Amino acid sequence: MSTVDETPIGRAFASRPGAGILKALLVRSALDRLAALFLVLSVLAVAAYGLLRPDYNWDMVAYVATALENRFEDPRELHAATWQLIDEGASEKQQYHLKFSNPYNLNQWEQPDDFQSQLSMYRVKAAYIGLMRLLEPVTGLIDASILLSVVPSFLVGMLCLYWLWRAEALQGAFFLVPLLLVADYSRMTAAVAPDMLLALVSMAALYAFWRGRDVVGCLCLFVSVFVRPDNLILIFALLIAAILFNGRKLPIAVTFVAAFAACMAISKFGGHPGWWAHFYFSCVEMQNSMAGFSPDFSVLLMIKGYVRGVVVALQANDWPAILAALTAAWALLAKFGRIGGRRANGLVFALAIGTLGKFASFPLPDDRFYFVFIAGMAVVLIASWRPRFDLVPANRGL
Template structure:
């Protein structure tokens, strides 16, 4: 009970634990069967030595045994692309370069297959990631003596799609554990640990290199410089290049085209020429989809507004918090420009890390009276 020093700490910390436990349970009991689940099952089987058409057949057999009839129909016959992947093993195998690059995510799932099947293993990765993320948030708030404002952290996690991420078989939440940990470790002046966490985030999802690169630059420009973060960026960049080459990733522009222009049935021989006009169209379409379909632009604007309000009211930010916030706010548009994504899940780690920092700065300096112990009653003379 050492971390629960005020009545509000017990309430806030208890609510955060309850919310985390609920999400973990939902992730296991009511998981979502997205198409990426099929591809990640295949990459796990490849790691076990199953290749070619046998791997394709085994992948779909495992999926069939772990999803409902309706889900299997959607995953295999919902559109022409999914039909082609189900019926053409060579076309399916050509897509796996997109998924092999998430090396740490696939390796962890493969490790869990020693005790269960690949689908269940991938779902356990999501549930474990959700649990670790919630415990990390609890530990961070406790260390900052801000457990009383933990309900604000819960709101931030809900607004950024934490629950949805826990239900899908993607590396987004898994990699976010490492990325957000790296940010918080840097603020705690643990640079080497932060650098290691950043490398692990890149190994789980290479596009997090965008934030780590911006972070390394901001450390130098704003200071204090962190050798751990800079070394983490260098190591992450080298690892990302090596993994991309070894995994057979088709390249930036092919993935950009495939994701935003056309789901071609196979990547064999597919090599569209780069076009500035096509790129500009992709950016415009992605901006529109983000504004119409997703919540991350609203969360980003809300965080910018809160930051401006806190600065106007003279909330004090420590130097490392300034570096972290500047890096996170710059990395979001930088990542969007390099590869326009519209889905909120691609920005979850950045947005929730910003929220955690703002919440702790508020919690340290505002001391909400509604979570504090009541003042003693006046004594009659």
């Protein structure tokens, strides 16, 4: 008798009723349903938490202000209208954090002109701001900003479920859900930012590519740069993969050129300060005012920004470790012939180099900036692997 059989759980399953229950559970249809239910309940729990306990972060304030910006000429009026909306929904603790938790926040609370100068870095998320304004008559700007995280989060979960179902890999949900949670899925849902909306559009594009619907995938990718222009990196990574893995090059090449032109136009008309000024602000030193901010380029300061990004990413974030684990999983699946075909391999390759490229272009350490790449890589690998718990030999115990 094994040590497992000597435990209360082992003895229970060794009994006739327990063995019957175990046999019923270890059937593919039952395990598939359990995995699907696990994924659905997890997604609903995350969405419910994001809806009931939204994170009133600084980005939320800036995005609400950007959505209001087209109706106020005076920075003081914009400042007052923004904070009135924020104060109506935020708790006292959240209000204190947003206004007084650090010198930067305090300055933005006290100086309306400085506050408006920050919005040049938020206007470039044109589709996100446009959707906030579109929903405003029905929900108000605050609830619109919350729904634009919660609803895409739910739809991302449902897309993952559908993807695993089409791949006959539903039992992979037992692996996917914990991985998504570690990759910041729950926190991104509660935070008010365009990241979940970007994840939805990008995951739809990746699924389309996985299914061989390249034109649909390219259209989704083109739309994605209006949510976050830096998703151009994913498009470029997919273009490289198409070249190396002999995929369809013309659609993705045209998409990259069109997306690049769109990014340039968005940056120009949005008044974006430029890559170096934004890099300096985010990776070297935050600035109370971005009005006319144009620092001289410095290799030493750029290196400082990258060192900071690497250190914080390794110490306080999970995406580097997940990327390493997924890359190892890709190698193992390839070794045992479980991930065949240039399309799946090309997608995994693109997502792997895209993660590194995203960091190289702008070394922000937070998990949310890499969620699209990590989640996409995980689903493609699990869909190729198609794990089956019902195939585990019964004599190996529980």
